[in-house]
Amino acid sequence: MLDLFAPIKCLLRKESVRVDNVVFRLHSRITVLLLLVCTILVTAKQYIGEPISCMTDASIDKDPVNAYCWIYSTFTVSRHLKGIPGRGVASAGVGQALPGDEARHHRYYQWVCFVLGLQAISFYVPRALWGIWERGIISLLSRDLASPFLRDVWTEERKQQLVEYFTKTNLHGHNFYAMRFFVCELLNFLNSIGQISLLDIFLEGQFRRYGPMVSAFLAEESPHERIDPMARLFPKVTKCTIHTFGPAGSVQTHDALCVLPLNVVNEKIFVVLWFWLVFLAGVGCLAVIYRIIVFSQPWARVYLLRGAVRRLEKSQAERVVRVFHFGDWFLLHQLAQNVNPIVYMELVNEIAKAFTTKSFADFI
Numbered sequence: 001m002l003d004l005f006a007p008i009k010c011l012l013r014k015e016s017v018r019v020d021n022v023v024f025r026l027h028s029r030i031t032v033l034l035l036l037v038c039t040i041l042v043t044a045k046q047y048i049g050e051p052i053s054c055m056t057d058a059s060i061d062k063d064p065v066n067a068y069c070w071i072y073s074t075f076t077v078s079r080h081l082k083g084i085p086g087r088g089v090a091s092a093g094v095g096q097a098l099p100g101d102e103a104r105h106h107r108y109y110q111w112v113c114f115v116l117g118l119q120a121i122s123f124y125v126p127r128a129l130w131g132i133w134e135r136g137i138i139s140l141l142s143r144d145l146a147s148p149f150l151r152d153v154w155t156e157e158r159k160q161q162l163v164e165y166f167t168k169t170n171l172h173g174h175n176f177y178a179m180r181f182f183v184c185e186l187l188n189f190l191n192s193i194g195q196i197s198l199l200d201i202f203l204e205g206q207f208r209r210y211g212p213m214v215s216a217f218l219a220e221e222s223p224h225e226r227i228d229p230m231a232r233l234f235p236k237v238t239k240c241t242i243h244t245f246g247p248a249g250s251v252q253t254h255d256a257l258c259v260l261p262l263n264v265v266n267e268k269i270f271v272v273l274w275f276w277l278v279f280l281a282g283v284g285c286l287a288v289i290y291r292i293i294v295f296s297q298p299w300a301r302v303y304l305l306r307g308a309v310r311r312l313e314k315s316q317a318e319r320v321v322r323v324f325h326f327g328d329w330f331l332l333h334q335l336a337q338n339v340n341p342i343v344y345m346e347l348v349n350e351i352a353k354a355f356t357t358k359s360f361a362d363f364i
Helices: 002-012 022-042 062-072 109-134 137-141 156-169 175-202 210-218 229-233 263-296 298-308 314-323 326-336 341-354
Strands: 053-055 074-077 103-106 237-245 251-259
Touching (some): 022 109, 022 263, 062 251, 137 326, 156 341, 175 263, 210 263, 229 263, 263 326, 298 314, 298 341, 314 326, 326 341
Antiparallel strands (some): 053 251, 237 251
């Protein structure tokens, strides 16, 4: 079974250079991986079987019935959703349909794998966009500096090159870089909200409250007295009505009972997706708020800089933040997770020392 997931092993590889943060990776790696796994599961016939299997009278071949009910959808009867299977109802939602009964048609069935695949692509788009915009800057600046053996790479010349990059050649030139990252974070948040709305539309308004309803149902002491939200949205046994012509040309109606084995997986997938998407939307919102505060408030940048360099004096951190624009600070902060802590400490101290010269007196 592990061979099924071989194509997505690349998402599990550790990145040599980190150009994002934990929340970003939750969206662009973990969520994409989750959605691709779900897509593979719902298309794996060898483990789940045929997506539909219908039973009807012997006058019709089984294969045409399966094809017809797969294409034109199956349905359940709402008034039969309650009750114990075998006592009045064949299964949840399956029973005699009277003229006034509400019939719920399940048309989503053949589109689940495509929707999950589309979601995986949409969650990867901000990561791909940031990869284009980032242009390998962090990789170039941090090359070979993550190693614990620094004698040959962290030379005085290399140190001065980095100091000059931040204090002279590219000072105040990274605001656009930082704003692009913020745009990608905002896209992550908006995408999470959008995916919840998309699934709600796809499942005919049933997804928005699906998670809480399933939780409440599972906690119910007498579940048969309530409608199972999983059986309502993802029934495992459904009805299908087929009309054919008899020998004399009259229309004949055939009632088929269809088993949907894939819904055993679908009902779990969408419960997990509900809680995961809500979690993503929450942390995505917090990430956007955090980024706005950090970019707009110098005290926040001072606090984070001192957190990354423990021995940095407050006056030095304030000096760096005062001279740097938020984009310069952001690039320096990104560099922290890609270089040896000793390298980063010395680099920040050298930058702070460089800002004590007369040429930066106007900023201080």
